[in-house]
Amino acid sequence: EVTKLDEEKKRAFHHATARLLFVCPRGLTDLQTTVSFLTTRVKSPDKDDWGKIKRCLMYVKGTMYLPLILRADNLCILKWYMDASFVMHPDCKSHTGGSLTLGSGLIIRASKKQTLNTKSSIEAEVVGVNDMMGMMLWSRYYLE
Structure with missing residues (x-):
């Protein structure tokens, strides 16, 4: 209850x-x-x-007074990290998160509820990659 x-x-x-x-x-x-x-x-x-x-x-x-640290090691290397959590929400939808770094510190980050219901954690990961792909491509073209 x-x-x-x-x-x-x-x-x-x-x-x-x-x-x-x-x-x-x-x-x-x-x-x-x-x-x-x-x-x-x-x-x-x-x-x-x-x-x-x-x-x-x-x-x-x-953690209020911890400093934010941003450092770009190499502007030619974009590192995107993405993960999806399967069935995180009460309506059985999964959750996707992604972040971009050029060295230390996050440049771009995203976190959102998936719009599709998935049948497995692998399928949730695939949907998550699809959700993040637009931002990944945009960041690549923006830095070129």
Whole structure:
């Protein structure tokens, strides 16, 4: 049995998620997957989601003063990393994340819920690569 949050906690959950959604692309890139998942739960959060956002905010508080490090070792070598998590969401859809680096630090990152239902983790990976391919090609052509 999942316990839904009362109206006050629902508003606080929505407010905290919106703030994290604003801050994530501007410096907290490591939380993008978490925040992307939390945005799917804003309409009807439960106590489990409340625990997730509390943990997320504690992480933000603990890492607030860590510096962002960006360094390009070689502008000719693009390194894209992509992963998909199978059946992450309550509607049985998977989640895809990807990031681009030229050395140290992430230049481009993306995290999103897949639009298709997949039958296996391998299929989720293939759909994830397809979702990220546009950004991969764009970054290659942009740097040329």
